[in-house]
Amino acid sequence: MTLWFSRVIITTFLVLGVMSFSPAPSQANTRVSKRVLVLHSYHQGYAWTDNVTQALQQQFEQSDFNVELFIEYMDTKRLQPESAFPRLASLYEFKYSGLRFDAIICCDNNALDFLARYHHSVFQSSPVIFCGINNFEPSMLSGHDDFTGVYEQLDLRASLDLIVELHPSTRQVAVVSDATITSHLILKQLVEVEAEYRDRLSFIYLEALRPNELGPAVGQLPKDSAILLLTYLRDRDGTTYPFTRAPEIIRNHSNVPIYTLWGDFVVDGVMGGLVISGQQQGALAVNWVLQLFSGIAIDKLPPPQASPNSFLFNYQELQRLGLSVAQLPDGSVVVNEPQTFYYRYRTGVWVMTTLFSWLTLSVLFLTRANFLRRQAERAIQTEKEFTETVLDAIAVPLYYRDTNGVYLGTNNAGIEFFGFEKNKRDIIGKTSYDLFSREVADKAHAADQQLIANGGTQSYESVMINGAGESRHVFFQKALFFDSQSTIAGVVGTMLDITELKQAQQLASRFGRILDSSLEEIYMVDANLLNLIRTTVGSRKNLGYTQDELSRMTIADLLPEFSLESLQQHLQPLCTNQQQTLVITSEIQRKNGSCYPVELHLQHTEIEGDAVIVVMAQDITERVKLERLKNEMLSMVSHELRTPLTGMLGFTEYLLEYDPPAEQRIDCLQTLYKETLKLQELIDNLLNLQRLKARQDAPSTEPINIRELLEEVRHLFSHASEKHFLQLECQDQLPQLSGNSSHLMQVLKNLVSNAIKYSPAGGTITLGAKQQSQTIRIWVSDEGMGISEQDQQLIFDHFYRVDN
Numbered sequence: 001m002t003l004w005f006s007r008v009i010i011t012t013f014l015v016l017g018v019m020s021f022s023p024a025p026s027q028a029n030t031r032v033s034k035r036v037l038v039l040h041s042y043h044q045g046y047a048w049t050d051n052v053t054q055a056l057q058q059q060f061e062q063s064d065f066n067v068e069l070f071i072e073y074m075d076t077k078r079l080q081p082e083s084a085f086p087r088l089a090s091l092y093e094f095k096y097s098g099l100r101f102d103a104i105i106c107c108d109n110n111a112l113d114f115l116a117r118y119h120h121s122v123f124q125s126s127p128v129i130f131c132g133i134n135n136f137e138p139s140m141l142s143g144h145d146d147f148t149g150v151y152e153q154l155d156l157r158a159s160l161d162l163i164v165e166l167h168p169s170t171r172q173v174a175v176v177s178d179a180t181i182t183s184h185l186i187l188k189q190l191v192e193v194e195a196e197y198r199d200r201l202s203f204i205y206l207e208a209l210r211p212n213e214l215g216p217a218v219g220q221l222p223k224d225s226a227i228l229l230l231t232y233l234r235d236r237d238g239t240t241y242p243f244t245r246a247p248e249i250i251r252n253h254s255n256v257p258i259y260t261l262w263g264d265f266v267v268d269g270v271m272g273g274l275v276i277s278g279q280q281q282g283a284l285a286v287n288w289v290l291q292l293f294s295g296i297a298i299d300k301l302p303p304p305q306a307s308p309n310s311f312l313f314n315y316q317e318l319q320r321l322g323l324s325v326a327q328l329p330d331g332s333v334v335v336n337e338p339q340t341f342y343y344r345y346r347t348g349v350w351v352m353t354t355l356f357s358w359l360t361l362s363v364l365f366l367t368r369a370n371f372l373r374r375q376a377e378r379a380i381q382t383e384k385e386f387t388e389t390v391l392d393a394i395a396v397p398l399y400y401r402d403t404n405g406v407y408l409g410t411n412n413a414g415i416e417f418f419g420f421e422k423n424k425r426d427i428i429g430k431t432s433y434d435l436f437s438r439e440v441a442d443k444a445h446a447a448d449q450q451l452i453a454n455g456g457t458q459s460y461e462s463v464m465i466n467g468a469g470e471s472r473h474v475f476f477q478k479a480l481f482f483d484s485q486s487t488i489a490g491v492v493g494t495m496l497d498i499t500e501l502k503q504a505q506q507l508a509s510r511f512g513r514i515l516d517s518s519l520e521e522i523y524m525v526d527a528n529l530l531n532l533i534r535t536t537v538g539s540r541k542n543l544g545y546t547q548d549e550l551s552r553m554t555i556a557d558l559l560p561e562f563s564l565e566s567l568q569q570h571l572q573p574l575c576t577n578q579q580q581t582l583v584i585t586s587e588i589q590r591k592n593g594s595c596y597p598v599e600l601h602l603q604h605t606e607i608e609g610d611a612v613i614v615v616m617a618q619d620i621t622e623r624v625k626l627e628r629l630k631n632e633m634l635s636m637v638s639h640e641l642r643t644p645l646t647g648m649l650g651f652t653e654y655l656l657e658y659d660p661p662a663e664q665r666i667d668c669l670q671t672l673y674k675e676t677l678k679l680q681e682l683i684d685n686l687l688n689l690q691r692l693k694a695r696q697d698a699p700s701t702e703p704i705n706i707r708e709l710l711e712e713v714r715h716l717f718s719h720a721s722e723k724h725f726l727q728l729e730c731q732d733q734l735p736q737l738s739g740n741s742s743h744l745m746q747v748l749k750n751l752v753s754n755a756i757k758y759s760p761a762g763g764t765i766t767l768g769a770k771q772q773s774q775t776i777r778i779w780v781s782d783e784g785m786g787i788s789e790q791d792q793q794l795i796f797d798h799f800y801r802v803d804n
Helices: 003-021 047-061 081-094 107-124 156-166 182-197 211-219 245-251 280-292 314-318 347-391 412-418 440-452 500-518 535-545 547-551 564-570 623-655 660-693 706-716 743-756
Strands: 033-040 065-073 103-107 128-133 147-151 172-177 202-208 225-229 258-260 272-275 310-314 333-335 398-402 407-410 457-465 471-481 489-498 524-528 531-537 581-589 596-606 608-621 703-705 724-730 737-739 763-772 775-782
Touching: 033 047, 033 107, 033 280, 047 065, 047 103, 047 128, 047 280, 081 107, 081 147, 103 280, 128 280, 156 182, 156 225, 156 258, 172 182, 182 202, 202 211, 211 245, 225 245, 245 258, 245 524, 258 272, 272 703, 310 314, 310 531, 310 743, 314 333, 314 775, 333 596, 333 660, 398 412, 398 440, 407 412, 412 489, 440 457, 440 471, 440 489, 471 500, 524 535, 524 623, 531 535, 535 547, 596 623, 623 660, 703 743, 706 763, 724 743, 737 743, 743 763, 743 775
Parallel strands: 033 065, 033 103, 103 128, 128 147, 172 202, 172 225, 225 258, 310 333, 724 763
Antiparallel strands: 272 310, 398 407, 398 489, 457 471, 471 489, 524 531, 524 608, 581 596, 596 608, 703 737, 763 775
């Protein structure tokens, strides 16, 4: 066998293999969806909280899961936890009613305390991973086996040792703290450590000072002092400050070094220290959540652990205090460091390095090319032997013969099929007339000549006797191969035994006539592979597929919600006889890509020994539409009623709890009156809508003078807003309109009210009417933001409201 011939045979066979045995397109691997609630103790914009959130989002985005985050901020830096907790519990219970979270991440102590009280009643016992917990004690988790996580463990001794090491002349440490619980807890720890440094350091405590008190206090510190900044977020009056406020005040009044325990406080003017990082806490929490999602139960996760702290320093302060990076502890991170040449131009450096490396490799490649060419000649014989090995490794019978029908070769699978004791010499040099019956040989010869004459590829079925003397249905696929001069050299083909497939087709045809006569949507599915064996006329008509197209598909191809693997897993109880029937609500996708909701009733049965699943699909489009309409109405009514009721409740509580002066009391009552009018208007609108929908006969009609009606509406709203001017543009001598004047009046009032409401900057509102052919056009226009073309198509849908 020559080298060109070997290459032609392998190439042609691989083409046939792709044609014959290419698997159906598999469903793309999708990321499993998960829901995670993030419960922050503090508010958005607080640096620690934002850093934790950023770490959570980054880690989840890089994970193998599609995580939907629900983030709540309890704002307990500015609210008293004890009074806020019950209201937050009611809010979350209403907001997340019926929603099950795969995990809850709680950040800092107040969030953990809240979950310890309301976890089971509000969040249906979803597993909890916590982070950022101060002064952690196992008793905090009493009765909650589904809680674990990471907590903060400050190393005050290491921080004080760091101050002494970097500033040997320091004799006094001024401790700056605020009125938060976190500061009180840290101060308690510091007092316990203070005695160990009595011989080296003295301590003064600047607790919960106002800004105008903090500045003078630090300004009086001697030069041999250092400041340990715990937290400064709320003074004793309850006033809150950003984390940059304290460093700014201190640096304006003192030049002593400022150390901190928190990474978020390493800003301008702060030296740094051994700090706790919000991003590190968040990343560790995500790691535990991902273990949960990977199948590890919450009680199998490690018990609560302390997170590691890290050394973080401000380069600008190092320079100001005359310290070098080399003096810092190993592993220290330095921020605000000037960029080096490499850091600024690293892209260009890498481009030049890569280009130089490529040129070097090119030279080496050219040098070696001559050597490889000589080796290629020795590889020809090896390739010939490899070709035969590849062909013999293929499990499908393969043969190739010349244009005269003489067999040039076959593989081991072909030898077994022909029944020649694995001796290729029994076949090579012979024709089909030497091996098979004349009928089979004539058909094979005619097919070869037709392929040689027409080119391309060829497929057909035939019945033949194999080497064991059995009659088998065989599917032939053939293609031409060519010599080095591009002349047809012969035919290469494969043989696929489809006897079992034919038997299955005969079985399916017995039930096909019954299914074909039904207009119901019924499918017969292979219980093992989920292939669509047969479908009814009603199914094919609805889907737009032919039976031939459907026979090459699985039931999962019609259900976008499922992959083949996930559907097989879902049907496992049915296929293993754990259940006789199964009902699934899903969507079926038609050939044109449109989908419609269905309720699938599946039943497992056997037909002549073969396991099948009979699927009856019921179109539930109208049911889904009614359910969605109902939910939209309930959502709208709930939202619209809550808005005025919330205002009324707030002012009522204020009047009951306090005794405001008469002027404030009148303002509150006027606000209550306005909110009551809004509520009455909403209820009247809902009742009018209900009356219109419930009315069986047509509304009464009477002649309507359009100009008088528009004048009445303009007069009604003439004093509704000082910012708006209402004008009338009405054609003279308009004919009277036959209709219901009260309904038309209500429509115009609603339009003018919306025009005033959604043009808050004021302007002109025009009420107009003119005759157009046999109709009268009436309009209300304003100078507001307008409605987009997309939303204009939807404004007459029930309960639709533009987002803005």
